Amino acid sequence: MASAAELSAFLASVERRAFKQAQFAVRDADGALDIVQDAMLKLAENYGGRPAAELPLLFTRILQNTIHDYFRRQKVRSTWVTLFSALGGRDDEDDSDPLETLEALAGSDGAESAADKVERSQVIAIIEEEISRLPARQREAFVMRYWEEMDVAETAAAMGCSEGSVKTHCSRANHALAKALSARGIRL
């Protein structure tokens, strides 16, 4: 059984990646934070008694399910919003701040020059943007395999599909991402 310290260390090690994954999927920082919080709570409440070694795979599955739940709720909500917006006036206000991405990526590495830092931040922002543009299944497979460093079998288990499908998704994601980055002048 995972102790509170083990669970804390595990959550601390995955929270940022989980947030980014959720953000790639929903493209909204607040929504992504809510998703991560829900996933953490579900893990702690329902699977806190499991051995620490099982937590990564469990958390990955919970996170993916929570992201899917978010989309389901969004779909229901957008149905109602569409229904009522047809009756009410239009609201064209956009809450997203285009500078947020750059602000979020602003680090404090003193050794790096300001120009290099900005350039690197822009590259990272473009990579993240292109990853979030990948089809959902390809992105999930790619992120689990290459960022979470899960093997094909684990990824297949987490995604609920065959290992062959995982390989196909990963290969397509790789090609699509390489092509998109190349088109934008990014060389890794």
Place this chain on the structure above:
Amino acid sequence: MNENEFGYRIRQALNEGAERLDYKTAYRLEQARRKALMAHRAESAPAYRPILLPAGGPPLEDDGHVGWAQRLGLVAPLLALVIGFVGIYQWQHDQRINELADIDFAVLLDEAPIDAYADKGFGALLQTNTDEI
């Protein structure tokens, strides 16, 4: 560049991006983690379980098994209570019979005070006694 190398470089960029999260987001993630840990502690805390402690006997065994000595410890007070009630009832019954016998003796031996015969309640009492006996 093969797939693995490409994946490795993307991973580096993503890790860097995750490390560069703004303070507000990092703080909210930390809060979410704390909340989850509190929920974990609440879930793993032992639930309250009432312990039946027989008077003068040992508490129930850990596995909830009740031994014969513990059964006796639970049953004995209940048995004593029932015996007590029956005893009190019998004693009250005897007392009432004795009181009635005293009155009967007093009436038969003509020792009852003269005022008693003038009391309507006394007549009713004698009638009731006759019915009961």
